[in-house]
Structures are given as C-alpha cells and as structure tokens.
Amino acid sequence: MSKAYDYLVVGAGLFGATFAYFARKHGKKCLVIDKRAHAGGNIYCREENGINIHAYGAHIFHTNDKGIWDFVNRFVEFNRYTNSPVALHKGKLYNLPFNMNTFYQLWGVTTPEAAREKLEEQIREAGIGEPKNLEEQALKLVGRDIYETLIKGYTEKQWGRKATELPAFIIRRLPVRFTFDNNYFNDKYQGIPIGGYNKLTEGLLEGIELRLNCDFLADRSAFEDMADKIVYTGALDAFYDYRFGELEYRSLRFEHEWLHTGNYQGNAVVNYTEAEVPFTRIIEHKHFEFGTQPQTIITREYPATWSKGMEPYYPVNDEANSQRYKQYRALADGESRYIFGGRLAEYIYYDMHQVIGSAMARAKKEWNGEL
Numbered sequence: 001m002s003k004a005y006d007y008l009v010v011g012a013g014l015f016g017a018t019f020a021y022f023a024r025k026h027g028k029k030c031l032v033i034d035k036r037a038h039a040g041g042n043i044y045c046r047e048e049n050g051i052n053i054h055a056y057g058a059h060i061f062h063t064n065d066k067g068i069w070d071f072v073n074r075f076v077e078f079n080r081y082t083n084s085p086v087a088l089h090k091g092k093l094y095n096l097p098f099n100m101n102t103f104y105q106l107w108g109v110t111t112p113e114a115a116r117e118k119l120e121e122q123i124r125e126a127g128i129g130e131p132k133n134l135e136e137q138a139l140k141l142v143g144r145d146i147y148e149t150l151i152k153g154y155t156e157k158q159w160g161r162k163a164t165e166l167p168a169f170i171i172r173r174l175p176v177r178f179t180f181d182n183n184y185f186n187d188k189y190q191g192i193p194i195g196g197y198n199k200l201t202e203g204l205l206e207g208i209e210l211r212l213n214c215d216f217l218a219d220r221s222a223f224e225d226m227a228d229k230i231v232y233t234g235a236l237d238a239f240y241d242y243r244f245g246e247l248e249y250r251s252l253r254f255e256h257e258w259l260h261t262g263n264y265q266g267n268a269v270v271n272y273t274e275a276e277v278p279f280t281r282i283i284e285h286k287h288f289e290f291g292t293q294p295q296t297i298i299t300r301e302y303p304a305t306w307s308k309g310m311e312p313y314y315p316v317n318d319e320a321n322s323q324r325y326k327q328y329r330a331l332a333d334g335e336s337r338y339i340f341g342g343r344l345a346e347y348i349y350y351d352m353h354q355v356i357g358s359a360m361a362r363a364k365k366e367w368n369g370e371l
C-alpha cells in the first residue's frame, strides 16, 4: 500500500528544513514534524517589543561558500552585522578573536613584528610538541598569557571539565591574526537575516506541511507508517533507546532580563572569561540588528550538565563519546529507509552553514546529483 508521504522529516531545524525544501522541489510530498512548539530548531527567534530574541543562544551566520550564501539569500536578505565580541576579565576588556588589539591590550605592543615576537616567546616557553588536548593546543597557538586570561576559565566552565580533558579542535575555531581586525570569523560572507532567522525557516518550509508538538519517538510506528523514507535529525542515542549508553552533551540555561535602558553593554556579545563568573557570556540581542528601541533585553548564558529531558546543545566530541557514536552510526548506516543528519544525529559541532551544506549534499545524493 502506498504511504501518505514520500518523506517524513523529523525535526524542523536547518537540516530538516533544507532537506524538505529540496524534496518539495523534486515534487516529493513531505511532512515535517517537530517536538517543539515552533519550527527552526536552535535558530528560532522570539520577537518581543520589536527585538528578535535568539531563543537558543546567539546565532551569527557566516560562510566562505558562495553557493550556500546565495542559497540562504534566496529566502532572506542579510544585514551588515560583523561579530566582534569583547571579553571581560577581572574588570578589563579585551578584543576577540586574538588580534593586534588584543596583543596591545595584553602586552602594550604596537606593531605586528613586536606582537609576533612576544607571541613566539610565549609559545616557546610553553614548549608544546604535538598537542594532545585543548590546553596544549591553546598554549601552542597563543601561549600562556592569552590562555590564562581569555581561554582557560571560559573553556572550563563552558565544557564543565578541565581543558586538559578536551579535544584540541575546539580552540582551532578561533582565528589568530596580526591585523587590527576584530571580526570573529575569517569567512567572506556574514550577517544576520533582516527580520530574523524565522524568515529563513519560513522560506525553506513554504508550501510544506508542518506539524508541531509531535515527538517522533513517542509514536514511532505510527509515524513510520506515514512515509516511504524518514529523515531523522534528533539525537541518535535516543533513536536507539540508548542501547550503547548515552552520548554526552553540554546544555545551557538562558536567563533573560529586560532593562529600561537603550544600551546595556554596547555590543551584542560580551564574554566573561574568568572562572569565578558563573555565566560564559551576555548577549544583548538588539545589537545584532542595530536596534534603537528605548529598552533592551539581555541574556546570560549559563553552561549546564546535560541529562535526559534537557536540550542537548553541544556534542562532547572526546574520545569516549566518539567511540560510542561510532557504534550507533554503524546501526544507522544499515537503515535503508532512514536518512540521519544534522548536529544531533551526526553528533558534530556544526555551524549553520555546515548544516545547510550537509543537508544539500544529502539531498544531492538522494536525487542523483541534482539539486
């Protein structure tokens, strides 16, 4: 008997919405479900008093891939926002990422040559060969002063463990440069969707049936009967009922506060890098869109240990979890009716453009190289 839909997409986040968009384009009938009360996954924004609040943490779109940039620009225009967070450490502000401004603030050096000399001296003193963990990687990249002022405290509270117990790749996300350039990313294209991220989600899902507040795992067999193929973007360990044990995640608690001031911190993102402050950053949402409202909303981001029932934000890609994920992945690879994708199902610390890229690649494979 033929089923009601060609594809059931579990999860209306960026992976699910991008895949569904291409399925529709290929004339396929799609149903997208999400257990949350809204679409968009973690890019969802809630509008209040004219301010788009990034409900699941600050999201800045950036990519080097012109194909992906052109793709998102089909649905929404982007503003000129450039992420340039500042870090507050023991009452002093430092520019991020690590650049000439930071080197000047730390060491008083005013030329790239002097900065390079100082950095090389610090790296030499650290004496690291092949870095085995995040601490060693950071010391090898930027030396002890930067590590202790801007990395150690932030990283250890963000991940809830010692920097010596974390994989090195996490810190390689941050650029180091010898110009006075506070752009947090090296990518060619960057911005915030004008009118908020929901416009992007709505564009991707236009004309596609969407059902909210539906948990696939709560009624799996009924959902399986509805479609020939299923795209699953939830957590893979949950899909297999944790048979090899739980994959570890880091979670977050967001504390929002409305303030009767037009400008609280003068920047969208201020990182608090000392261990003693319990949150990692304060986001002032209006600055993502150059807002001029008379009031403001700020969000303090508190890292939290994940347990079942909490939102799994960051995969913890250490050795033990990677091995466990491989066991789940081996099962997933044998499921011919299923496609698994996205930050949760692939257990990868993906950015938005990478998730879109991954969904596009999967869609391309599905339709024999055509998008």
Ligand code: FAD
Residues within 6 Å of the ligand: 010, 011, 012, 013, 014, 015, 016, 033, 034, 035, 036, 040, 041, 042, 043, 056, 057, 058, 059, 060, 061, 062, 214, 215, 216, 217, 233, 234, 235, 252, 313, 314, 341, 342, 343, 344, 350, 351, 352, 353, 355
């Ligand atoms: P998700 O957005 O998590 O979507 C998965 C969806 O599946 C969710 O809506 C969930 O409710 C649903 N779901 C799960 N299980 C089920 C089920 N059983 N039944 C039904 N529905 C289910 N990226 C950037 O590029 N720039 C940034 O600045 C940036 N900042 C970030 C800040 C934070 C705090 C976090 C956590 C992430 C950030 N990211 C950023 C990454 C970005 O959020 C992700 O790459 C992207 O949103 C992932 O999309 P996804 O579809 O894979 O997953």
Ligand code: UDP
Residues within 6 Å of the ligand: 087, 096, 150, 151, 152, 154, 155, 158, 170, 171, 173, 174, 271, 273
């Ligand atoms: N990080 C840090 N100090 C900072 C900002 C970031 O040590 O002020 C480290 C930290 O380990 C973090 C990683 O760099 O997890 C990646 O930072 P990014 O800002 O990319 O994190 P995200 O926005 O994905 O949470």
